[in-house]
Amino acid sequence: MISEKMAEALNEQLKWEFWSGYLYLSMSAYFEDKGLTGFAQWMKNQAGEELFHATKMYDYINSAGGRVILQTVEAPQSDWESPLAVFEDGLRHEGEVTAKINNLMNLAHELKDHATANFLQWYIAEQVEEEGSFGEIVSKLKMVGDGGGMYMMDKELGARVFTWPAPAAQ
Ligand code: OFO
Secondary structure (H helix, E strand, O other): OOOOOOHHHHHHHHHHHHHHHHHHHHHHHHHHHHHOOOHHHHHHHHHHHHHHHHHHHHHHHHOOOOOOOOOOOOOOOOOOHHHHHHHHHHHHHHHHHHHHHHOOOHHHHHOOOOOHHHHHHHHHHHHHHHHHHHHHHHHHHHOOOOOHHHHHHEEEHHOOOOOOOOOHOO
């Protein structure tokens, strides 16, 4: 059974996973407003992924005998200077989430909670992917500037699809 301290820390992370989803949905709304529907679609999918991260954590706390306590999710920012600023913000945010996951892993080790450490391993790997995908788009946006390349990127990002993983893969 999970300790109270670990459950409390996971509940705090659960809030951040939901908040990440909220932030990316807000970014999606920003792109919708600008008519960049491909960027909007990409961000909406990202929000879906965050909801999956949150649900996975919610399930783990429950199955490990902890008590889920949902917390207040603050309103995210709603406006940005440019598409590049949006993705730079996303990249910065993912860096912060990575640090939070690393701290959780440190706590699990400190508490000798091997089951939670094993569970968190999935998030450690996921954060590498998350930072990588935001970083790649930041680099591309810097390359294309504001011209026709932006139209091509909108098309490319609009092709992203997020499918809720099957239970076995969770
Ligand atoms: Fe949940 O990975 Fe992004 O924040």
